[in-house]
Amino acid sequence: MQPSPHTISLLLADARLPSGGHAQSSGVEPALLAGMPVADVPAFLRARARTTGMVDAGTAVLARHAALDCITMAPIERAWAARTPSRAIREASKDLGRGLLRLSGRIWPEVRSSLDDLHESPPRPLVLGAIAAHAGIDAESLVRLTVYDDMACAVAALLKLEPGDPAHGVAMVLEACSSIEPQVAAVSSITSAHQIPAASAPQSEAWSEAHALTTRRLFRA
Amino acid sequence: MTTTRIAVRAGLPRAHVDLVVGALAPRLVGRTSCTAHVALTAAGMLLLGGDLVHIEVDVGPDCTLELEDVGGMVAYCAPRSAPRSPSQWTLDVRVGSGGTLLWRALPLVVAEGARVERRTQIDLDKGGCAVIRETIVLGRQGESGGRLKSHLSITDSDGPVLNEDLDVDGSFPEPGILGSARVLDAVIAVGFRPDPEPGAMLLDQAGAVARHLGDLMHESPMDDVWATWSEMARSGVPPMTSAVPVTAGGLSSPRGVDPVRSVE
Numbered sequence: 001m002q003p004s005p006h007t008i009s010l011l012l013a014d015a016r017l018p019s020g021g022h023a024q025s026s027g028v029e030p031a032l033l034a035g036m037p038v039a040d041v042p043a044f045l046r047a048r049a050r051t052t053g054m055v056d057a058g059t060a061v062l063a064r065h066a067a068l069d070c071i072t073m074a075p076i077e078r079a080w081a082a083r084t085p086s087r088a089i090r091e092a093s094k095d096l097g098r099g100l101l102r103l104s105g106r107i108w109p110e111v112r113s114s115l116d117d118l119h120e121s122p123p124r125p126l127v128l129g130a131i132a133a134h135a136g137i138d139a140e141s142l143v144r145l146t147v148y149d150d151m152a153c154a155v156a157a158l159l160k161l162e163p164g165d166p167a168h169g170v171a172m173v174l175e176a177c178s179s180i181e182p183q184v185a186a187v188s189s190i191t192s193a194h195q196i197p198a199a200s201a202p203q204s205e206a207w208s209e210a211h212a213l214t215t216r217r218l219f220r221a
Numbered sequence: 222m223t224t225t226r227i228a229v230r231a232g233l234p235r236a237h238v239d240l241v242v243g244a245l246a247p248r249l250v251g252r253t254s255c256t257a258h259v260a261l262t263a264a265g266m267l268l269l270g271g272d273l274v275h276i277e278v279d280v281g282p283d284c285t286l287e288l289e290d291v292g293g294m295v296a297y298c299a300p301r302s303a304p305r306s307p308s309q310w311t312l313d314v315r316v317g318s319g320g321t322l323l324w325r326a327l328p329l330v331v332a333e334g335a336r337v338e339r340r341t342q343i344d345l346d347k348g349g350c351a352v353i354r355e356t357i358v359l360g361r362q363g364e365s366g367g368r369l370k371s372h373l374s375i376t377d378s379d380g381p382v383l384n385e386d387l388d389v390d391g392s393f394p395e396p397g398i399l400g401s402a403r404v405l406d407a408v409i410a411v412g413f414r415p416d417p418e419p420g421a422m423l424l425d426q427a428g429a430v431a432r433h434l435g436d437l438m439h440e441s442p443m444d445d446v447w448a449t450w451s452e453m454a455r456s457g458v459p460p461m462t463s464a465v466p467v468t469a470g471g472l473s474s475p476r477g478v479d480p481v482r483s484v485e
Binding site: 044198200 | 383387423434
């Protein structure tokens with residue numbers, strides 16, 4: 001019997017999923033190392049959700065369409081890369097994509113074929129989109145999953161970097177995720193690459209680039 | 222709205238340069254058979270609430286166009302009669318195959334209460350490249366600044382190279398976007414891979430973006446990045462030193478008086 005798409009959404013959002021998410025801080029460690037006060041983390045997460053989060057969510061939605069229609073994902077990867085100018089952020093996303101792809105090789109072997117025309121390490125949103133297509137996850141759930149996973153990763157890292165009340169972290173995740181609710185319907189219904197959101201976060205990009213060069217870090221990005 | 226147009230095509234003995242005065246007045250500074258150097262000044266009071274500014278730049282195959290702003294620009298507070306009416310600034314650039322655009326833009330200052338929507342589209346044909354300086358300052362001295370929505374889209378003959386939508390409001394700084402910085406000074410190089418400068422981001426396609434985020438314009442190291450990258454893009458074409466100067470008397474063309482100016 002097949003697991004329900006809902007169960008698979010829960011699985012993909014679970015921090016215990018062995019896909020390498022534990023090595024990422026979703027930009028939080030770069031921000032804190034650059035001197036951003038911990039008190040700014042909630043605002044940082046809201047800003048990240050509406051910028052990087054929406055870029056990735058829109059990319060994942062299109063990747064899901066491409067996998068369902070068996071069409072090439074190369075233009076989607078290029079559109080995502082054009083919206084992700086920081087190489088450090090692109091590399092972090094490819095690390096996560098590689099981890100998800102390794103996992104999906106065991107669970108959904110057909111996912112690899114949807115990504116065949118891409119580089120060896122497709123970025124996270126493309127792999128998530130392909131998994132969503134094969135596992136029956138709908139576009140709106142995929143948008144929420146893409147953003148939630150990134151936010152949960154950020155807060156899990158925050159608790160290691162600046163230990164505090166975990167319940168406060170949970171509240172931050174929920175607040176950031178609910179801040180993008182007004183955009184979920186629009187992003188989940190895009191059908192072509194030029195509609196992928198392109199909201200930019202210049203300061204976070206600069207922090208990530210600097211972080212990639214430092215040896216004093218716990219997380220990859 | 223009259224479109225400001227700057228177009229250059231290679232020609233002998235000198236390149237053909239079309240200059241159309243719109244909200245901006247382009248003035249020819251010099252040219253050779255395949256290069257042109259054009260200065261841009263405001264043809265009238267800019268940038269007021271509700272203004273629609275459209276600029277078209279067309280760089281012919283194997284030509285180099287060097288554009289230089291003569292003064293920075295302040296986007297002023299929208300008028301009381303239409304407080305929500307934004308100023309719109311649209312730039313459409315085409316760089317032909319093997320062409321080069323170098324645009325050393327001066328700062329756009331978004332004053333308190335101003336609302337600016339800026340849309341920049343740059344299309345590079347095969348072998349085309351561009352180096353653009355882009356500086357945003359939120360607010361004049363002592364102000365927190367207005368609202369800017371800026372859409373940048375750069376493509377080459379195979380697809381997108383860089384897409385960036387920046388949505389900022391000086392009254393509501395966001396950590397990770399610009400934080401508390403008032404100045405975003407950037408140099409964007411596309412169509413070639415420039416030498417990496419400290420802090421510059423290498424794009425997935427040929428190109429790079431260097432940025433400075435800070436409080437004061439004069440602290441920005443982007444002048445040096447601009448000099449290095451624009452020189453790299455310029456190399457390979459005849460140097461501008463052989464440009465033929467144009468007499469000052471033939472240049473002045475106030476807004477509305479002589480809307481079309483074409484230099485053979």
